[in-house]
Amino acid sequence: MTAQATSRNSGQYISPARERAMGVFFLIVAAAMWFFFLRTTEPGVMTTFGMTPGGSKVKAPDWVFETALALQVLIFLTAFLGVYQLARGFKQYTNLVLGIVSGFFIFAFLAWGTSGVSLNLAGLLRVMVIRSVPLTLGALSGILCERSGVFNIAIEGMMLTAAFTATLFGSVTHNLWIGLVTGMLSGLLLGGVLAVLAIKYKVNQIIAGTVINIFSTGLTSFLSAKFLQKYQHLNDPGRFPNWDFPGLSQIPFIGPIFFSHNLYVYAMYVLVVVLTVALFYTRWGLRLRSVGEHPKAADTLGIPVNRTRYMAVLLGGLVAGFAGTYFTLGSVGRFDEVLTAGRGFIALAAMIFGNWNPFGAFGAGLLFGFSDSLAGKLTILRVPIHNKFLEMAPYLVTIIVLAGVIGRAQPPAAGGKPYEKE
Amino acid sequence: MRNLGQQPAQSLRGFFIFLEEVRRSPLTVTFLAIFTGLFLGGIIAALSSEPMYEAFRLSVGEGLKAGAQAAWNTYRALFLGAFGDPVKISAAFASGDWLQINRALSPFFESLVQATPYIFAGLAVAFGFRVGLFNIGAEGQIFVGALAAVWAGVFIKGLPALVHAPLAFLIGGLGGALWGFVPGWLKAKTGAHEVIITIMMNYVAFRLSEYLLTGYLRDPNKTTPISAPIETTAWIPRLFPDPNRFHWGFFIALGIAYLVYLLLFKTTWGFELRTVGANPHAAHYAGMNIVRSTVITMSLSGMLAGFAGANEVLGVNRNLGVAFSSGYGFDSIALALLGNSHPLGVVLAALLFGFLRNGAIQMQLTAGIPIDIISIIQAMILAFIAAPAIIRTLYRLKPPKEVELTVRSEGETA
Known part of the structure; x- marks a missing residue:
């Protein structure tokens, strides 16, 4: 218990055995880049990355470079990092370096896949940001609940219900904002259901989440089949328009990727920062986390455990509701049965991969969004990987992280246990 | 109630004792949970019927009547769909024509066909619960079981039916077992x-x-991603002519439920597993191997779910398409x-579902x-079963004498 608490506060402690394993791993990555990419690349072939997303007014010139040369540089850098790791060690920065090496590998893969053809890199990254929205927001909902000690596997159900509610009310009132608010309220309501089942009735939290997931899938599919299919005007809420962030959106390459989106993307940026500050730099956040780590100690200090948990789960429901409205008001503009398609569970994965940390979840959301975005472009690249395997990637990565192969996930210590006062 | 009529006072007391027992019995909660779920389902059916709203414009009484009518129609259609139309059945028996009887009774048998995968999958989850493990991955294990079974059914050729069908069924089970083994092993x-691992799996x-059905397993002659039909030797035989799809899988499921019962409650090994589920610390100090029981339980649980997939492929569909197991x-x-995670209870609940x-x-x-609408009903039944306090408050029931089985599902093994 104490070891866990200290390790979380004082950065991550990396055991020497793991440091060595990581060094060897970096070298293997370098070797793999040579074996799979460089070996099969003809010298002199060029890679062309488009740096302007389709339809953007902010132009940037294409980036053309020689594939083999870029691969050589990347392999050299990766091998250097591996040797350095073995010789001296990056200590607490090991995970950061692991991220850099993974980035190198992905870039090498893209450069190799694009050799001789052209790929719109900016478009790919723009779609990555868009796809990351529901994943990151869903993960934030999970973080709020789980940091307070309540498992929330119902993110999927909450998002689905909110997507439906937002569509219905947005269409009826012809007002996007009413749709947004009612969608969020429906998330809040389901958060309340989860809280009452898990905290008041002490139902196993996985079962409580399953109840909400089955119920939401059933209810939204039922109502959609019964009404939305028949009365199409009830299924036409419209969408939030794109808004160029003044100044920042004019930066070539960066601007169109990050600062030319609708409400949801900006809300995601804001929420990630706000939640980080609230959870880790305020008294409120400290109390919330203490309830999730050691409720008895928190109770002894006079923190109302169950009330704190209620508040956290309700807020989590609100955030999940917001994430759900994205699917209709921020994306396709109409509701279809089960349109979340398991995104709530990828959000769960992003939460774990991000180590129950808002910025970590954002990073994981971007990574999973990238694999999603790339899966759609694989046919252009003609690489011998099926897009179904890229779609599996978030789940596989989460299993690997949970199993502690690369980095160790540290869930809140009291997660999943109802608190009983003695 | 035997002494009714002997002495009024005594029989009355007997009745109250009986009532007291009923109010304390966990079974009462189960029945009331099902009843309440169905009742609320009826309300949802009523609320979503357009005629009710039109009738409410006339008067409240008319509206309520139309709502009740809508709920009644829903459950009438549900009942007729599940059991068959009694009028048709009696007419068919009166005519004495086998074809007619088969057709009239086929809704009933079709319900048994639908219950069969539920028995397997329910046993899978229940088995995990008994050992304190939450296998939420039955759905994935069903898919892998079906993939393995369809592979065995399509690509293994030239075996006699007596060997091929059981072999394909077992291979399906092994596919599911593999999908259960991985989370079990990682947990241990x-x-x-x-x-989380089973959700990801x-x-x-x-x-x-999706990958296999658009590639390796895909029938090249079809435009949709669907596997080739399995060899007839791999079929689990059906008992009646078409359209009745009732097949031997139902009896296999009952047999396996009995085997699970024997394993859990009549063997030392089952006792060990249940002890690990009830109290892992005590089990550990008693020298029981928690790592081994976790791995074996998840594998067996996966295997049972894999049987559900194999059963669907070999007995019902005889090929495999995308999204074949909806939930x-x-x-x-x-x-x-x-x-209540008991094989007999699972069989009964599977029949209901x-x-x-x-x-x-x-x-x-x-x-x-x-x-x-049945997903909504099932979710509500699940909520009431999981939180019996809701039902007890609703119907003023007394708390039970014995402690109910609770699912242990916490972060770490002991």
């Missing part, structure tokens, strides 16, 4: 939470099935709890009420 070795299984795995969580599901399919065709 690294403490990774089996709930579900989605890996879905993507894997058997998730419903089975509700089912295992409803059956099978009848509900088949009835709802027919109801969608005849009355135009979307099948998803």
Whole structure:
């Protein structure tokens, strides 16, 4: 218990055995880049990355470079990092370096896949940001609940219900904002259901989440089949328009990727920062986390455990509701049965991969969004990987992280246990 | 109630004791949970019927009548779909024509067909519950079981039916076992939470099935991603001519439920597993091997779910398409709890769910009420079973004498 608490506060402690394993791993990555990419690349072939997303007014010139040369540089850098790791060690920065090496590998893969053809890199990254929205927001909902000690596997159900509610009310009132608010309220309501089942009735939290997931899938599919299919005007809420962030959106390459989106993307940026500050730099956040780590100690200090948990789960429901409205008001503009398609569970994965940390979840959301975005472009690249395997990637990565192969996930210590006062 | 009529006072007291027992019995909660779920489902059916709102414009009484009518129609269609039309059945028996009888009774048998995968998947989840493990991955294990079984059914050729069908069934079970083994092994070795791992494994299984069905397993002669039909030797035989799809899988499921019962309650090994589930610390100090029981339980649980997939492929569909199992795995969580994680309870709950599901399919065709209403009903039943306090408050029941089985599902193994 104490070891866990200290390790979380004082950065991550990396055991020497793991440091060595990581060094060897970096070298293997370098070797793999040579074996799979460089070996099969003809010298002199060029890679062309488009740096302007389709339809953007902010132009940037294409980036053309020689594939083999870029691969050589990347392999050299990766091998250097591996040797350095073995010789001296990056200590607490090991995970950061692991991220850099993974980035190198992905870039090498893209450069190799694009050799001789052209790929719109900016478009790919723009779609990555868009796809990351529901994943990151869903993960934030999970973080709020789980940091307070309540498992929330119902993110999927909450998002689905909110997507439906937002569509219905947005269409009826012809007002996007009413749709947004009612969608969020429906998330809040389901958060309340989860809280009452898990905290008041002490139902196993996985079962409580399953109840909400089955119920939401059933209810939204039922109502959609019964009404939305028949009365199409009830299924036409419209969408939030794109808004160029003044100044920042004019930066070539960066601007169109990050600062030319609708409400949801900006809300995601804001929420990630706000939640980080609230959870880790305020008294409120400290109390919330203490309830999730050691409720008895928190109770002894006079923190109302169950009330704190209620508040956290309700807020989590609100955030999940917001994430759900994205699917209709921020994306396709109409509701279809089960349109979340398991995104709530990828959000769960992003939460774990991000180590129950808002910025970590954002990073994981971007990574999973990238694999999603790339899966759609694989046919252009003609690489011998099926897009179904890229779609599996978030789940596989989460299993690997949970199993502690690369980095160790540290869930809140009291997660999943109802608190009983003695 | 035997002494009714002997002495009024005594018999009255007997009745009250009986009533007291009923109010304390966990079974009462189960029945009331089902009843309440069905009742609320009726209300939802009423609320979503347009005639009711039109009738409310006339008067409140008319509105209530129309609402009750809508709920009645829903459940009537559900019942007729699940059991068959009594009028038709009696007419068929009166005519004495086998073809007619078969056709009139086929809704009933179709419900049993729908219940069969529920039995397997429910046993899978219940078995995990008994050992304190939450296998939420039955859905993925069903998919992998079906993939393995269809592989065995299509690509193994030239075996006699007596060998081929059981072999394909077992291979399906092994596929599911593999999908259960991975989370079990990871949980035992690294403490990774089996709930999250099995959720992730579900989605890996879905993507894997899409990949295989658009590639390796795909029937090249079809435009849709669907496997080739399995060899006739791999079929689990049906008992009656078409359209009745009732097959031997139902009896296999009952047999396996009995085997699970024997294993859990009549062997030392089962006792050990249940002890690990009830109190892992005590089990550990008693020298029981928690790592081994976790791995074996998850593998066996996966195997049972894999049987569900194999059963669907070999007995019902005889090929495999994308998204063939719509939610058997998730419903089975509700089912295992409803059956109190006991094989007999699971079989009964599976029959209920099978009848509900088949009835709802027919109801969608005849009355135009979307099948998803049964998901709503099942979710509510699950909520009431999981939180019996709600039902007890609602019906003023007394708390039970014995402690109910609770599911232990915490972060780490002991």
